[in-house]
Amino acid sequence: MPHTPQLLAFALVALGMALTPGPNMVYLISRSISQGRTAGLISLGGVALGFVFYMLCAAFGITALLIAIPFAYDTLRFGGALYLLYLAWQAVKPGGRSPFQVRDLPVDSPRKLFTMGFVTNLLNPKIAVLYLSLLPQFIDPHSGGVLGQSLALGVVQIALSICVNATVALTAGSIAVFLARRPTWLVIQRWLMGTVLAGLAFRMATEARR
Numbered sequence: 001m002p003h004t005p006q007l008l009a010f011a012l013v014a015l016g017m018a019l020t021p022g023p024n025m026v027y028l029i030s031r032s033i034s035q036g037r038t039a040g041l042i043s044l045g046g047v048a049l050g051f052v053f054y055m056l057c058a059a060f061g062i063t064a065l066l067i068a069i070p071f072a073y074d075t076l077r078f079g080g081a082l083y084l085l086y087l088a089w090q091a092v093k094p095g096g097r098s099p100f101q102v103r104d105l106p107v108d109s110p111r112k113l114f115t116m117g118f119v120t121n122l123l124n125p126k127i128a129v130l131y132l133s134l135l136p137q138f139i140d141p142h143s144g145g146v147l148g149q150s151l152a153l154g155v156v157q158i159a160l161s162i163c164v165n166a167t168v169a170l171t172a173g174s175i176a177v178f179l180a181r182r183p184t185w186l187v188i189q190r191w192l193m194g195t196v197l198a199g200l201a202f203r204m205a206t207e208a209r210r
Helices: 004-019 023-035 037-068 070-092 110-122 125-138 146-180 183-206
Strands: none
Touching (some): 023 037, 037 110, 037 125, 070 183
């Protein structure tokens, strides 16, 4: 099991990642606004299954491989930092959009909502970055088995992400209306999101390899 300081540090990073909108959050918000809260929560079920898939892949070999091969680790680390910088630019560039701006989507069945949530998460580079680049930094081979530490960290990340995204899905409509009536808040939200993403990118690029 990871030591408490490592667990808390990872929890803070995972929370920051969960609070920064990416493909998962944009999809959940769009579904909740266009089709209702229930549709958003069903979609979140698929997203959660995608988290479990990534966690198991990382726990059963990928994390250990990255720790053993410095070049692969550093490649993913810098690639992840560049991707986060790209997300930051998308948030603050002229003409950029907030994820809470309403998007019209067709009405889908519960099965399709769940499947699309799962697929959206599997194809989400931010989650791949989290598990392949960030998670290994919080694993210490001297603190116990890599498998147990990976699973513990993965459970923390999944729990935090589900809580954050469930809250977003349940309140997306109200937040969208609030921001639509206050354009300045949309700009502030975008710049805050971009700043957090850039900060995570800097941390990832400069973090010493464990």
